[in-house]
Amino acid sequence: MPAMTSRTTPDRPPHRVAVLALDGVYFFELGIPDRIFAGVEFAGVEGAYEVVTCAATADRTVATNTGITLTLHHGPEALESADTVIVPPYDLGRFTADLPEPVRAALSRIRPGTRIVSLCTGAFTLAAAGLLDGRPATTHWAVADQFRTMFPQVALDPEVLFVDDGDVLTSAGVASGIDVCLHLVRSDHGSAVANQVARQCVVPPWREGGQAQYIVQPMPPKGAAGTGATRAWALEHLDRPLALRELAAHARMGPRTFARRFQEETGTSPGRWLIQQRVQRARHLLETTDLPVDRIAAEVGFATAASLRQHLHAAIGVSPQAYRNTFKVRSGIPGAG
Structure with a gap:
């Protein structure tokens, strides 16, 4: 997970996100980063991000998977000043394990320490460039076997929505691109801002990266009971232990x-x-809130403050106090208490 940053202030330059569009790029996923990061503005954090879409070639033209050719405002030089680079998915029929020289040259412009993210089949480009060697990663479950065959040196997990390996993140198909971009906003600016962005985009505010890509039965069969009502009930009673037997009895x-x-x-x-x-x-x-950590632990159902510290550190790598110091909501930000 990248180091957490405080809220953007007027004298701080925006975090520059470069979206690298390769030939065969999918229209829907190409627009996800701009839509999510632009939403931070609506959440009350001004000047947080600047998003640019760039081509790998100097002529700045990109053929999409729909047969439409785009002419972009930026070429590969945009990667040189990026703080985060995102590679959206593209038609794998155009992919070869030996990266085309223009793509390899474009990737070589990325500065050391830049956060690099792939959406769906964009992981193939990161892997071909050697950026995923020895790392955990994911991609769309439907192309997992092809990925493993081509890149056995990558620790692929095709079951999860996204993998955050610090300076390199990979996500699965389609909507998981939204999940990983919201995760980046949450990492940079906290959950209150990310939740506001999700609400603006009318999407679920949070799906944990380790959640399964493919859920076998999203809705129970007709006439069968589901667990949705019990999940809603559990959210209203998080201060309780909520053992499996109690949840099952409720359902x-x-x-x-x-x-x-x-x-x-x-x-x-x-x-x-x-x-x-x-x-x-x-x-x-x-x-x-200004509630002490032990009170928050009790409010959310952890037995002790130590248990809360353990689980928070496992999830995001910091202590409760460090998280609060970084992301405490200030007046004037939506959701401030």
């Missing part, structure tokens, strides 16, 4: 049936889901 299922159906509907286990929700609630309280 009027046996524990084994409940656990299986929960996994089918959410892509994760009840215990892991509860920890994710407790950490997320704790982050919100750290940002928006």
